[in-house]
Amino acid sequence: MILVLSPDATPDQIEHILEHVRQSGFTPFPVKGEFRTIIGAIGDDTNPAAESFRVLPGVEQVLMILKPFKLASREFHKADSVIEVGPTKIGGGHLAVIAGPCAVENEETLDSIAARVKQAGANILRGGAFKPRTSPYSFQGLGEDGLRLLRAVGDRYQLPVVTEVMDTRQVELVNRYADMLQIGARNMQNFELLKEVGQTNKPVLLKRGMSATVKDLLMSAEYILAGGNNQVVLCERGVRGFEDSTRNMLDLAAVPNIKGQSHLPVIVDPSHATGRPDLIPPMARAAVAAGADGIHIEVHTCPEKALSDGPQALLPDQFDALMRDVQGLAKFFHKVLS
Amino acid sequence: MILVLSPDATPDQIEHILEHVRQSGFTPFPVKGEFRTIIGAIGDDTNPAAESFRVLPGVEQVLMILKPFKLASREFHKADSVIEVGPTKIGGGHLAVIAGPCAVENEETLDSIAARVKQAGANILRGGAFKPRTSPYSFQGLGEDGLRLLRAVGDRYQLPVVTEVMDTRQVELVNRYADMLQIGARNMQNFELLKEVGQTNKPVLLKRGMSATVKDLLMSAEYILAGGNNQVVLCERGVRGFEDSTRNMLDLAAVPNIKGQSHLPVIVDPSHATGRPDLIPPMARAAVAAGADGIHIEVHTCPEKALSDGPQALLPDQFDALMRDVQGLAKFFHKVLS
Amino acid sequence: MILVLSPDATPDQIEHILEHVRQSGFTPFPVKGEFRTIIGAIGDDTNPAAESFRVLPGVEQVLMILKPFKLASREFHKADSVIEVGPTKIGGGHLAVIAGPCAVENEETLDSIAARVKQAGANILRGGAFKPRTSPYSFQGLGEDGLRLLRAVGDRYQLPVVTEVMDTRQVELVNRYADMLQIGARNMQNFELLKEVGQTNKPVLLKRGMSATVKDLLMSAEYILAGGNNQVVLCERGVRGFEDSTRNMLDLAAVPNIKGQSHLPVIVDPSHATGRPDLIPPMARAAVAAGADGIHIEVHTCPEKALSDGPQALLPDQFDALMRDVQGLAKFFHKVLS
Amino acid sequence: MILVLSPDATPDQIEHILEHVRQSGFTPFPVKGEFRTIIGAIGDDTNPAAESFRVLPGVEQVLMILKPFKLASREFHKADSVIEVGPTKIGGGHLAVIAGPCAVENEETLDSIAARVKQAGANILRGGAFKPRTSPYSFQGLGEDGLRLLRAVGDRYQLPVVTEVMDTRQVELVNRYADMLQIGARNMQNFELLKEVGQTNKPVLLKRGMSATVKDLLMSAEYILAGGNNQVVLCERGVRGFEDSTRNMLDLAAVPNIKGQSHLPVIVDPSHATGRPDLIPPMARAAVAAGADGIHIEVHTCPEKALSDGPQALLPDQFDALMRDVQGLAKFFHKVLS
Secondary structure, eight states: OEEEEOTTOOHHHHHHHHHHHHHTTOEEEEEEOSSOEEEEEESOTTOGGGGGGGGSTTEEEEEOOSOSOSTTBTTTOOSOOOEEETTEEEBTTBOEEEEEOSBOOOHHHHHHHHHHHHHHTOOEEEOBSSOOOSSTTSOOOOTHHHHHHHHHHHHHTTOOEEEEOOSGGGHHHHHHHOSEEEEOGGGTTOHHHHHHHHTSSSOEEEEOOTTOOHHHHHHHHHHHHHTTOOOEEEEEOOBOOSOSSSSSBOBTTHHHHHHHHBOSOEEEOHHHHHOOTTTHHHHHHHHHHTTOSEEEEEBOSOGGGOSSOGGGOBOHHHHHHHHHHHHHHHHHTTOBOO | OEEEEOTTOOHHHHHHHHHHHHHTTOEEEEEEOSSOEEEEEESOTTOGGGGGGGGSTTEEEEEOOSOSOSTTBTTTOOSOOOEEETTEEEBTTBOEEEEEOSBOOOHHHHHHHHHHHHHHTOOEEEOBSSOOOSSTTSOOOOTHHHHHHHHHHHHHTTOOEEEEOOSGGGHHHHHHHOSEEEEOGGGTTOHHHHHHHHTSSSOEEEEOOTTOOHHHHHHHHHHHHHTTOOOEEEEEOOBOOSOSSSSSBOBTTHHHHHHHHBOSOEEEOHHHHHOOTTTHHHHHHHHHHTTOSEEEEEBOSOGGGOSSOGGGOBOHHHHHHHHHHHHHHHHHTTOBOO | OEEEEOTTOOHHHHHHHHHHHHHTTOEEEEEEOSSOEEEEEESOTTOGGGGGGGGSTTEEEEEOOSOSOSTTBTTTOOSOOOEEETTEEEBTTBOEEEEEOSBOOOHHHHHHHHHHHHHHTOOEEEOBSSOOOSSTTSOOOOTHHHHHHHHHHHHHTTOOEEEEOOSGGGHHHHHHHOSEEEEOGGGTTOHHHHHHHHTSSSOEEEEOOTTOOHHHHHHHHHHHHHTTOOOEEEEEOOBOOSOSSSSSBOBTTHHHHHHHHBOSOEEEOHHHHHOOTTTHHHHHHHHHHTTOSEEEEEBOSOGGGOSSOGGGOBOHHHHHHHHHHHHHHHHHTTOBOO | OEEEEOTTOOHHHHHHHHHHHHHTTOEEEEEEOSSOEEEEEESOTTOGGGGGGGGSTTEEEEEOOSOSOSTTBTTTOOSOOOEEETTEEEBTTBOEEEEEOSBOOOHHHHHHHHHHHHHHTOOEEEOBSSOOOSSTTSOOOOTHHHHHHHHHHHHHTTOOEEEEOOSGGGHHHHHHHOSEEEEOGGGTTOHHHHHHHHTSSSOEEEEOOTTOOHHHHHHHHHHHHHTTOOOEEEEEOOBOOSOSSSSSBOBTTHHHHHHHHBOSOEEEOHHHHHOOTTTHHHHHHHHHHTTOSEEEEEBOSOGGGOSSOGGGOBOHHHHHHHHHHHHHHHHHTTOBOO
16 A cells, blocks of 8 residues: 655654554555655555545545455466356356346246247356336336246256346345346445355356446455355446447446456346347457357347336347357357357 | 337338337327327336337337336425424425434444534434445444444434445344434445335435436335335435546536425435545535535544544534534525524 | 427417427427327428427427438448548458557657558558647657658558548648548547548548547537548547546447448547557457457557557557457458458 | 556566666655565656556556646645636636627627626626537537627627637637637647647636546646646536436536646536536536636527527526525625626
């Protein structure tokens, strides 16, 4: 950590700062410049006492040098983590294709979608039973009935299943049915929920919050890892921006950015990121080319009858065409899709 | 609702759209233009079936005309709502001054802060017992011990108390101690939590999420109101922006913007919005001048020993000076601070 | 255009609005709903009189249906435009690779860079002679001497050259030396400059402004096209966002988004978008996979001696490796790089 | 400046870095930590060679400690600058009220608006003769005829006049007619234009760009000051944000934020910031309460006939009411409006 002092810091203030730094467990190295003094404080930057440095009289800025996350960092775990969701692997050269409807609506629709995405090459089935909806008047999901249907249809097509958990009280229930627990963008900093899924033994799909930096996302992953569950897959799904012709702004550079700092796999969800079927296939191709460990695509056999987010789903034929490109690109980049 | 068709929509597609609109319970009024047809769809825009319109072949855009919230709207309730928190009123000409430390740390510190903010004119005491922290390694709050201290000190100084609730499982507990329940920015779209506090009989302080539009905020308020609890106070606390010299970007225009559309009181938190003690007093003054129904200020007797967010707290003397301005401005704008 | 009236618009106000719409050259079609009236106004949305509609008493919103640009639109020109820069083609299946240093510094450095990028497969040479720098104290470019060097080195390696023009007074001079004129992000809405390059007969590389929407970018292209110059290539180079670990946020979805609405070619500049050499190659690959008509890459033989933006340049060896991937992807997507 | 080395920097790399730092004119102070070395580099941070440090092998981050602007800084000039525009003073306790139409349209309209704003207490008249319009098909301003009208009407009502200059070639002409030259948001980083107005002897009103940080704005001011013209007034006019119910997002905290770092006066333009007449008066009041040195308000006698931006203009009666509040607040804050 580095403390930048203000140009008019007095000798007394500097002495007080050095003393406070030492008492907090850091070793201070002051450097006197022409205009001001800076103090290198050697120690553990995750030490919560460090927060107090910025408020000391005479301190102008505190610059953090070390990353505030440990277990999620490349330094802690050099090799790419490979996460297993049933028979499907994610990361370390293994590409995941998670596909399915936004929400589980009924068995017939889910079955017909699952049949098509399996045939096209998807290796994980998704579908929401608990739905976070902006409006209290929108369809909120089928709850346990939805979980039961998802499990049954997943088993029928030999696809492991992922579904969202929105509340600490739902974790035990969702855990009983799902192979992977999804934390949605709106709950990325629902820290009690992160702690709770950190206590389970299931892989977690953690979606980036709409205003979360890459560091924020990795700190949320750290909550899960610190709870003892090291099976975390991150998902870039678009952030809030000013462009008003797409639902969100897909920050695809986050993929190599995260992978440089962390061993955790990163997948991309172009469905939520763009909200437009015409933009989903090019962004899915781009995701693979950017080095993503998987893609997450909403597919629906009849978007106009979907109870949630129909407008952003691909039709099965569109998904088939996309998958032909994805398989070609996977081969080009020496990735395995199994 | 208005459906804008694409220039090459066929007569068959148009017929299918008109039929689908009618079956969903809307009355369609088509208008044929030179380049394209538009269809006015008269009915209830909060009807979830409306979502499906965008996906119909031949539809290019769907424009929502009506507001998607009802209970929170000015149309539903013309007069300003006045919310009572113990003896303190918020809204309708009543100004709230919520002050206190970021976190409850120990009785002595909390007592000394409460004594000073009471004396300066604050009318609600704040303090966190459950703290949402970006890092799992930071101080997470005292839990029930903190609630007990907050209650005791509030009673001692005859100040009603507000504190954050982060999880559905904490609602019953926090409700036992607090006069007002706070939903933090990170939980603004934790819909299960919104439903749960909607079942209580306590006023709720709902903070705007970092990437929430004004409409998103009002939709989250709608969740609480729809649950039967109509005591909601909204709080603007800064949104995520690109300016890197402040913690967030305070969107002060949200105050008159919300008040034009909704009867709910709106207060402003310049502490989290700016994260800098030098900017808090001018932004607090600006909030009152913009028509806010209150301000929310962090105060600490010794910021360098604070266990959370010390750098953004005012010292009691700074708070005293600010309160003299706030009282003068309240008088200027015919607001009551009691 | 659609006018949404307020719920309490009076019959007199509605009559005044209808009259005003007619006088402005539009045909109004009113539709009375349960809560409010909407008026479809059939006519030319680019008619400047339309701006006044929003201010009429009783009007709550004005919704534009038609795109505000004409010459840049797909409706105006269905096929992809192919722009020729010397012997190099951009668009319609032709991939451009623009490479070179940020600034022209001296002949030796420029020559060594040009030799390497030519050999690796680049087909346009870039280099700034007039440099837009945030600080007045930074290197501002070599001016005409830089143009002369760029021309000479381009000719030596048979590479057409592109360079930035920052001021209307420089257009004639830059036009004398360059094969393509670049308008930088900071000048995307320097409308006098757009008009001036619209009067030339040279292709223009128009970079997206840091806070420009896709529509804003197309409106700026419209300025050039309306001046009579239809050789415009657009460039996505990242927009301002809140992520603080990259220089800008690359909005790659803008590529298919623009190409759906416009016939103009779109290229991507991952150097400025990310500002980090480790992120440039993955984003360049992603750009090709997203359907971009070219990439724009800064290359320098000795970044630590570069006078401008050294930190974001690739070394020639890194560029070689990237080009091998780009050539493979071009083949995969049936694009020609010549 | 501080160089943070990577954990695996080799002794040879460190030696090369120290050597390079010395040769660039800085004195290096290395501090070896547990995980990595940091180097304090004492010298002139505006030295352009400093840019190259980030690219040296072994360097992970370069942290700038000193501000990159000099002439605009409080350190350079401790007292508030007071800028004189004809008889009107801005800054140091003097409040400017700049009012008038968006564009000069004809003498009659301008005269009637000037009469009203003068009577209400405005002390500078504004009106555009050269208009930066998003669309090439919109009204582009009256040019020199507009300047002549503005001058005549200003003289008639004894109001100094400010008007926008969009191009280096217009500076001489605008300078002949106006008392103050305005640089619009879209030209804030049109560096050639900044240099050109830096050569004049007229005060400059420099508006913040839509995606400019406070530091960017101060760097643009530095361009003008470095040219020898020290009469610069800054203007906060809203930045691009994700909130879609206002035109821009007003960053009012920028006012005290800038005033803490710079001696230059700062005014606020709530007309462009919000784009909504209902939000302009509360934001103008808030600006004064936040410590702004003036406000900039668009006023039109008949917004529905305005040729530009009618929807965001106040009517004269609304402006009168606002001015009564502004005068009361000026008195409350001991500001002079003359």
